[in-house]
Amino acid sequence: MTNVANVQDYGQSGDKKPSVRAKIQAMGGFLTNMVLPNIGAFIAWGILTALFIPTGWIPNEDLGQIVGPAITYLLPLLLAYTGGRMIAGQRGAVMGAIGAIGLIVGSDIPMFLGAMIIGPLGGYAIKKFDQLIENRIPAGFEMIVNNFSIGILGFGLMIISYLFIGPVIQSLNEAMTAAIQALVSTGFLPLLSIVNEPAKVLFLNNVIDQGIYYPLGLQETVEAGKSIFFTVASNPGPGLGLLLAFTLFGGKIARRTAPGAIVIHFLGGIHELYFPYVLMKPLTIIGMIAGGMSGIAVFSFFDAGLVAGPSPGSIFAYLALTPRGNFLGIISGVLVAAAVTFAVTSVILKLDKNKDEEADFSSSLAKSQSMKAEGKQLMNFSGETAEAAATKNVSKISFACDAGAGSSALGATTFRKKLQKKGITDIEVKHYRIEDVPEHSDIIVVHKNLSDRARMAHEDKRIITIESYLNDPSLDELLDQLEQEKK
Structure with missing residues (x-):
């Protein structure tokens, strides 16, 4: 039986308004895509800090001098440059960097939050200017207008950033830092897990991680050489404990898939792999929260x-970024988080009266898909179902996720290999951030919790919603349909 509900023609249901969650996810995705291309620079700075500051592995006064300028100038400028480029290409990138230098010089703290605001703002300003003068520049004056427009607008933005925007952002940053530091000093920091763990499962983790914890962590690292903020939402321990519990006490489908998910989650660092298990048994979020809180408590204790x-x-990234003298605390925090989540989740699974988890999974999948789909039996002009039409003459399938570099990459690689095994080599399968999916894509594959956001960005595209990027009935059906089309 085909599941038409999974193939959604948003061109025919475009009057559905995107949810608040989808809008927040999009904002988090935007923040992530300012940070993600520059992660290598952040890691390089982290290694430099771990090695050469006075408390590092091999203290070196000369090389340690790079630490301050790198976090003060290099990293914020990269963020602002990337944010401007996302809005208005190279001209937006230059405007973002110009505006950021005003923030940097006019403040006493690393301006990460400011850079993530001023970069897109600079890009937006030059984009609007370019739209205003489009087709109005006399022939031969294009270069002088293009150069002086950035020069004059950039000059204004730089001065405004220095005098007004920078001080406001610094005040907000200090207030937010003080609030979270209060949690640290009073021992209530573990309570952040009450927000972190549900947010992760709903694909909102990047909003808080990239937008709040990363900037705060980098700021604290300048002073202390390390920060606990980098661990409060990224700990791989809770996910490990959850998947171990499903491996031992879950139903047939969980026992079959959870071991593979453990490897990809814990070693590969793709946390999205455990999200479907929580969604399948929502009560297990209690175990995730308990594990997250326990991990933060251990990190704080040490x-x-x-x-x-x-x-x-991933655990490899954790160990690579652990400074001298912190390995016991970091490893203990990960293991305790895993153990607590495992214990709580195991009890929940054992007490679950519905033992037929495979049927439960299928039921919950069908329910979620029916809520997302509209016009399940819609027919197109030729009399074909929407599903059949969606797989006709397919040449490009795009897997999409929040950042375009984690779960979607895994899903695209796996599905591409399955196509190759079927002898289908003329269909291009790639992964993207949702907003970056090319217009010539025939089918877009996203997790069901990201479907509203996908609809916001691609109203006229056919979207397949899934629960798992690896083994999902919808992907199996799509594979069978494509195979039939090629025969």
Whole structure:
């Protein structure tokens, strides 16, 4: 039986308004895509800090002099440059960097939050200017207008950033830092897990991780050489504990798939792999929260932290970014989080009266898909179902996720190999951030919790919603349909 609900023609249901969650996800995705291309620079700075500051592995006064200028100038400028480029290409990138230098010189703290605001703002300003003068520049004056427009607008933005925007952002940053530091000093920092763990499962983790914890962590690292903020939302321990519990006490489908998910999650750092298991048994979020809180408590007890944000959040990234003297605390925090989540989740699974988890999974999948789909039996002009039409003459399938570099990459690689095994080699399968999916894509594959956001960005595209990027009935059906089309 084909599941038409999974293939959604948003061109025919475009009147559906995107949810608030989808809008927040999009904002988090935007923040992530300012940070993600520059993660290598952040890691390079973290390694430099771990090695050469006075408390580092091999203290070196000369090389340690790079630490301050790198975090003060290099990293914020990269963020602002990337944010401007996302809005208005190279001209936006230059405007973003010009505006950021005003923030940097006019403040006493690393301007990460400011750079993530002023970069897109600079890009937006030059984009609007370019739209205003489009087709109005006399022939031969294009270069002088293009150069002086950035020069004059950039000059104004730089001065405004220095005198007004910078001080406001610094005040907000200090207020937010003080609030979170209060949690640290009073011992309530573990309570952040009450927000972190549900947010992760709903694909909102990048909003808080990239937008709040990373900037705060980098700021604290300048002073202390490490920060616990890098661990509060990225700990791979809770996900490990959850998947171990499903491996031992879950139903047939969980026992079959969870072991593979453990490898990809814990070693590869792709946390999205455990999200479907929580969605399948929502009560297990209690175990995730308990594990997250336990991990943060252990990190706090040992005064442990990382020197940079682990991206992806794998155990290898954790160990690589752990400074001298913090290995016991970091490893203990990960293991305790895993153990607590395992214990709580195991009890929940054992007490679950519905033992037929495979049927439960299929039921919950069908329910979620029916809520997302509209016009399940819509027919197109030729009399074909929407599903059949969606797989006709397919040449490009795009897997999409929040950042375009984690779960979607895994899903695209896996599905491409399955196509190759079927002898289908003329269909291009690639992965992207949702907003970056090319217009010539025939089918877009996203997790069901990201479907509203995908609809916001691609109203006229056919979207397949899935629960798992690896083994999902919808992907199996799509594979069978494509195979039939090629025969």
